[in-house]
Amino acid sequence: xxxxxxxxxxxxxxxxxxxxxxxxxxxxxxxxxxxxxxxxxxxxxxxxxxxxxxxxxxxxxxxxxxxxxxxxxxxxxxxxxxxxxxxxxxxxxxxxxxxxxxxxxxxxxxxxxxxxxxxxxxxxxxxxxxxxxxxxxxxxxxxxxxxxxxxxxxxxxxxxxxxxxxxxxxxxxxxxxxxxxxxxxxxxxxxxxxxxxxxxxxxxxxxxxxxxxxxxxxxxxxxxxxxxxxxxx
Numbered sequence: 127x128x129x130x131x132x133x134x135x136x137x138x139x140x141x142x143x144x145x146x147x148x149x150x151x152x153x154x155x156x157x158x159x160x161x162x163x164x165x166x167x168x169x170x171x172x173x174x175x176x177x178x179x180x181x182x183x184x185x186x187x188x189x190x191x192x193x194x195x196x197x198x199x200x201x202x203x204x205x206x207x208x209x210x211x212x213x214x215x216x217x218x219x220x221x222x223x224x225x226x227x228x229x230x231x232x233x234x235x236x237x238x239x240x241x242x243x244x245x246x247x248x249x250x251x252x253x254x255x256x257x258x259x260x261x262x263x264x265x266x267x268x269x270x271x272x273x274x275x276x277x278x279x280x281x282x283x284x285x286x287x288x289x290x291x292x293x294x295x296x297x298x299x300x301x302x303x304x305x306x307x308x309x310x311x312x313x314x315x316x317x318x319x320x321x322x323x324x325x326x327x328x329x330x331x332x333x334x335x336x337x338x339x340x341x342x343x344x345x346x347x348x349x350x351x352x353x354x355x356x357x358x359x
Contacts, residue, residue, distance in 0.1 A: 127260040128298040138247030142182035262296040285311040
């Protein structure tokens with residue numbers, strides 16, 4: 127998510143991305159019965175984000191196609207490590223600064239001119255929040271006490287205008303947000319679920335002391351049927 131966000135900020139939104147079929151990019155889980163009834167398809171978090179950005183995801187379905195994706199990684203794992211050693215890079219910060227010059231020299235030597243030189247990237251629409259799209263979104267059920275359980279923790283919802291479920295957004299900067307129907311709602315993190323206050327029960331009716339005994343005459347009494355009176359002619 128972070129890599130795609132930095133790419134979009136630099137070049138724009140691509141029309142499509144070419145990826146392998148790793149579980150990060152492709153969902154392999156089975157659909158739930160609810161998803162089947164709604165006609166939904168199972169999407170990974172990355173596929174869901176690309177769908178919201180109108181980016182077509184193309185998966186590699188053959189060994190040569192998979193090699194096409196991995197070829198650049200194999201080159202980097204070989205050449206980049208040697209270049210870092212020759213430059214005396216010893217920290218992550220130094221390595222990130224070195225990459226700017228490395229990619230320029232690498233692309234000049236190994237890049238292949240495209241068949242068409244038209245730039246198909248699209249500008250980011252005004253008002254689009256990339257952080258709320260390129261994140262992990264998880265649906266969570268709202269309990270009766272307006273709490274949500276997520277990742278072993280609890281969140282107390284402070285906004286009462288929510289439905290039966292909300293979306294938990296985990297952004298790349300580590301922050302979490304709760305949204306309902308596209309808008310953020312107020313909440314706070316709590317250590318444990320709120321304790322329900324038990325109201326004292328009010329006893330109604332007779333007490334045990336006032337219940338007649340089994341041989342009481344009241345228990346032997348029965349209602350006798352009375353003859354129906356004839357209506358006056």
